[in-house]
Amino acid sequence: MPEFEVSHLLDTSTVAVRNVRCRGICHHSDAEECVSDTHLVFPYRGVYLRHVGSDQAVADANHVLFFNADEGYRVSHPIEGGDASLSLCLSESTLRELAPNSLLKDCGKLGFRRQYQRIDPRAQALVALLRHGLDNGTIEPLEAEGLFLTLVCRSLGPRTSHAPEATYARRRLADRVKVLLASDLSRRWALAEIAAEIGGSPVYLTQVFQQVEGIPLYRYHLRLRLARALDLIARYDDLSALAAELGFSSHSHFAAAFRQAYGRSPTAFKQSTQRS
CATH class of the missing domain: 2.60.120.10 (Jelly Rolls)
Incomplete structure (x- = not known):
């Protein structure tokens, strides 16, 4: 390959x-x-x-x-x-x-x-909808162009912008946390476990990550897991299995987090990627 x-x-x-x-x-x-x-x-x-x-x-x-x-x-x-x-x-x-x-x-x-x-999260959802729609031919080029411009506006505009203001050392520390979280999206991390892997106290890591990324560490990890759900959702007939694969305690927990992030249920989102 x-x-x-x-x-x-x-x-x-x-x-x-x-x-x-x-x-x-x-x-x-x-x-x-x-x-x-x-x-x-x-x-x-x-x-x-x-x-x-x-x-x-x-x-x-x-x-x-x-x-x-x-x-x-x-x-x-x-x-x-x-x-x-x-x-x-x-x-x-x-x-x-x-x-x-x-x-x-x-x-x-x-x-x-x-x-x-x-x-x-809304930008993440747009990425997934556009990719699935263009892959399976359910979105017209004109519609796709408009949605891509919306995606760019949402990603670059002041409502979603965040300028990193932390020091170089703190940004590198946050980078190590990001890589660790991405290494196992299904794992239910405890803050002490992250601190043990990275080095430093849980309090310090929490404060540094919040300063660098502008959101709490747990929310960052949740968004990574939900973004993975956007990627995989078209392949799953059983969304409970997808929830379990991504480390959610139950389908209802997954569905609630998905709806809060993307404004619709996992089932509704899956249907939107397969519209005729």
């Missing part, structure tokens, strides 16, 4: 969308790469690390990553299992119209000031 599998989901004058799946074989940092046009990348499965110079970003389903044109980067895979992402390339004029100036570099070719930004 190849290291990468790339599916072309949509190609219009406004946006090009690729579903990129990586086996994640190489654990160390790969050779430097770059893209010719700026991309917005929405991971929806697994985790990897993206390195730009000495800066590092954890790529998981709670973030959109910014791949700037002609900016060298390397990728490494801290855990097994591979990863998958939706990669969006918008026309420069469209992206300049959508992106707040505060996120963009001041001069030169279009690019973002930082590597990533946190997204909210």
Whole structure:
């Protein structure tokens, strides 16, 4: 099997969308790469690390990553299992119209000031709906274009933006927690267990993670599990089995968390991905 599998989901004058799946074989940092046009990348499965110079970003389903044109980067895979992402390339004029100036570099070719930004559950749901809909042909290109612009607005706009203001050391500590959580989404972590794995006191880890990510650690982990549910839901006839696989105590617990995050039940969401 190849290291990468790339599916072309949509190609219009406004946006090009690729579903990129990586086996994640190489654990160390790969050779430097770059893209010719700026991309917005929405991971929806697994985790990897993206390195730009000495800066590092954890790529998981709670973030959109910014791949700037002609900016060298390397990728490494801290855990097994591979990863998958939706990669969006918008026309420069469209992206300049959508992106707040505060996120963009001041001069030169279009690019973002930082590597990533946190997204909210509604953006995660849009990623899943668009991927499933384009995969099974139940969404028209015009509708998909509009929804992708909505996704970009929601991900970049002030309602969901969060600028990391923590120190370099604290961001690296939070990154280690993110990788640990992603390594076993079904595990019901205790704070003391995370602290034992990472090092440091539970109180300190909690405070650092809240400062870096802007949300509590437990909620971050919950969103990763729910994002995995969005990815898998079309494959499951028995949603109780999916709930159990993702470590929820019961189907009702899973359904309640899903509804609170995405505004509809797991069953209703599954039906929306299979509409005729």
